[in-house]
Amino acid sequence: MVAVRTARSTGRRTKPTPDYLALAIRYLARTDRTVAQVERYVQEKGANRAEGRLVVRELERRGYLNDQAYATRWAETRLSRHPMGRERLKAELLNRGFEDSVAERALRQAYRSISEQELACQALEGRASRTRPVQWVRFLRQRGFDDDTIQQVTQVDLETGLDEI
Structure with a gap:
C-alpha cells in the first residue's frame, strides 16, 4: 500500500512513499524472476540497496522467490x-x-x-533426411553439443571425416 505523508508546517502533501514489497509481489505475479531482477526492479522504483535486499529476503522467506x-x-x-x-x-x-x-x-x-545424445537425436529429428552430415555437425555445434556427443550421434569422425563428406 502507498502511504501518504503530509508536511505539517506547510500543510502540503509530499511525494508518496512506495511499498517496495507490494511492488515486488506484483512484479513477481506476472512471471518468475531472479533475485537480481527483483533487486534491480525495486531499485528502479526508488529503493536503496539495503531496502532492495530486505525485500528480497522477505520474498525468499515467504517462498515467492x-x-x-x-x-x-x-x-x-x-x-x-x-x-x-x-x-x-x-x-x-x-x-x-x-x-x-x-x-x-x-x-x-x-x-x-x-542424455545429451538423446537430446542431440531429438534436435536432428526431421533434419536428417533434408540435410547432409556437415550440416548436422554445424547445427549440433550451434546447439551447444560437445564434439564427443556430435560424433556419437552423427557417426562422423570430426577430425578427418568432415573433409571427406
Missing part, C-alpha cells in the same frame, strides 16, 4: 522445447542472471533424466 527452483524449472522447460547441449544451456542460464552455482545445480537436475 527461489532462484534455484526457478532455474531448474526454466532449464527443464527449455530443454523440452529446444533440445541443446549442456554448454549452451549453461550460457543461457547465466545470461538470465543466475549465479554460476545455481546454473550448475539446475543443469544437473535438467540432465538427470535424459
Whole structure:
C-alpha cells in the first residue's frame, strides 16, 4: 500500500512513499524472476540497496522467490522445447542472471533424466533426411553439443571425416 505523508508546517502533501514489497509481489505475479531482477526492479522504483535486499529476503522467506527452483524449472522447460547441449544451456542460464552455482545445480537436475545424445537425436529429428552430415555437425555445434556427443550421434569422425563428406 502507498502511504501518504503530509508536511505539517506547510500543510502540503509530499511525494508518496512506495511499498517496495507490494511492488515486488506484483512484479513477481506476472512471471518468475531472479533475485537480481527483483533487486534491480525495486531499485528502479526508488529503493536503496539495503531496502532492495530486505525485500528480497522477505520474498525468499515467504517462498515467492527461489532462484534455484526457478532455474531448474526454466532449464527443464527449455530443454523440452529446444533440445541443446549442456554448454549452451549453461550460457543461457547465466545470461538470465543466475549465479554460476545455481546454473550448475539446475543443469544437473535438467540432465538427470535424459542424455545429451538423446537430446542431440531429438534436435536432428526431421533434419536428417533434408540435410547432409556437415550440416548436422554445424547445427549440433550451434546447439551447444560437445564434439564427443556430435560424433556419437552423427557417426562422423570430426577430425578427418568432415573433409571427406
